[in-house]
Amino acid sequence: MDSNKIFQVVLVLLILKWNSVRSLTVDVMDYGAVGDGVTDDSQAFEKTWEAACGSSSGSAVFNVPKGKKFLLNPTKFQGPCKSPNLNFMMEGEIIAPNDISYWRSHYVPTWLTFEQVNGLVVNGNGLFDGQGAVWWKLVPDPCQRPTALGFSSCNNLELSGLTHINSPRNHISINLCTNVTVASLHITAPETSHNTDGIDIASSVNVQIHDCDIGTGDDCIAINSGCKYINITGVNCGPGHGISVGSLGMEGSVAEVEEIHVQHCTFSGTQNGARIKTWPGGSGFARNIVFQDITLVDAFNPIFIDQYYCFPGQPCQNQTSAVKVSDIWFNGFRGTSMSEAAVNLDCSKTVGCTQILLDHINITAGAQGMVVGSSCTNAYGRDSGSIPPVDCLLP
Known part of the structure; x- marks a missing residue:
């Protein structure tokens, strides 16, 4: 092959390589969005998504510009996409409709959904x-409140930097995802807003959550069945119901959760701290769970295993089966409790909790005149010099 033909081949290869790595940026304003917070911009976002998701470029950027407020009705951002890397760059504001009559006539479980979008x-x-304020006041009416932002079957997912406020129900749902990183989020709703979990995780593997501030009316983070290798670090939680494994085993279901590590977190004024909650009558397991290096600021129920979790106001009796809770390590807790039972291990009479280990626990009373202690039922394990002493554990 002569030098001219070699040059032509190399040039073609370079062009193909350049086309494969170049990035396409699409802006919702270029597809008809108004951004005044009043006009429905849903169709403009859908058109922008079609362009970004359908791009064969090496990567695509979906831009939501700063200084604009976009009203979106329920919208699904569907994959799979041609681009292996898609950046939803969120600098503006996206708001949900607050007309409940619209929601009830167009019901979907999630306001904004990303599905099968890898990278x-x-x-x-x-x-x-x-x-969500228009929804919260309807509780306990069964009003089918939507989750704000949902990710389903999205592998190699990254969420960072954003602020999420006032969801009708859960703020963020992560389901059937693998390799997820969540960082530096700010999630806020009033303490009185029922069921407004910060982040709910289900059926997902290898999820890293770090350096987030979460204060809501329910769990800051809830880890549900099907999860393993979940690492949570540096989360400031409060108000809210703490960081919970569960609830698990509802309506006799089989639950499987393992390899959960929560560390360097702070609970401020929360109804619970580190909690594992299961329903009577379920089955399966919750095992190999670590809560480590935890700071408590006037938290209720700092350490809580609750195997008699039921709907409020309904009887909660022991059943012939229960989720097996085992190999749980509470290590390095310090701070103040607003509950007399700073450590409450209420385990199933049917299966009990085994291999419960407590090390370096130093929890004192958060109110003058209060005396804190511990309570155990059907809990087996070891306590290493905790304050208060957990001498109710069975060997």
């Missing part, structure tokens, strides 16, 4: 506002 990055300095 997705959702980041920026923007805001998701679920405008």
Whole structure:
């Protein structure tokens, strides 16, 4: 082959390589979005998504510009996408409709859904506002409140930097995802807003959550069945119901959760701290769970295993089966409790809890005149010099 033909081949290869790595940026304003917070911009977002997801470029950027407020009705961002890397760059605000009559006539369980989008990055300095106040006042009416933001079957997912406020129900749901990183999120709803979990995780593997501030009316983070290798670090939780494994085993279901590690977290004024909650009558297991290096600031129920978790106001009796809770390590807790039972291990009479280990626990009373202690039922394990002493553990 002469030098001219070699040059032509090399040139073609370079062009192909350049086409494969170049990035396409699409902006919702270029697809008809108005961004005044009043006009429905759903169709503009859908058109922008079609362009970004359908791009054969090496990567694509979906841009939501700063200084604009976009009203979106329920929208699904469906994959799989041609681009292996898609960046949903969120610098503006996205708000949900606050007309309940609309929601009831167009019911979907999630306001904004990303499904089967691998290599997705959702980041920026923007805001998701679920405008949930109109829903909260209807509780306990069974009003089918939607989750604000859901990710389903999205592998290699990254979420960072954003603010999420006032969801009608859960703020973020992560389901059937593998290799997820969540960092530097700010999630806020009033303490009185029922069931407004910060982050719910289900049926997902290898999830890393770090350096987030979460204060809501329910669990800051809830880890549900099908999860393993979940690592949570540096989360400031409060108000809310703490960081919970569960609830598990509802309506006799089989639950499997393992390899959970929660560390360097702070619970401030929460109803619970480190909690494992299961329903009577379920089955399966919750095992190899570590809560480590935890700071408590006037938290209720700092260490809580509750195997008699039921609907409020309904009787909760022992059943012939229960989720097996085992190999749980509470290590390095310090701070103040607003509950007299700083350590409460209420385990199933049917299966009990085994291999419960407590090390370096130093929890004192958060109110003058209060005396804190511990309570155990059917809990087997070891306590290593805790304050208060956990001498109710069975050997």
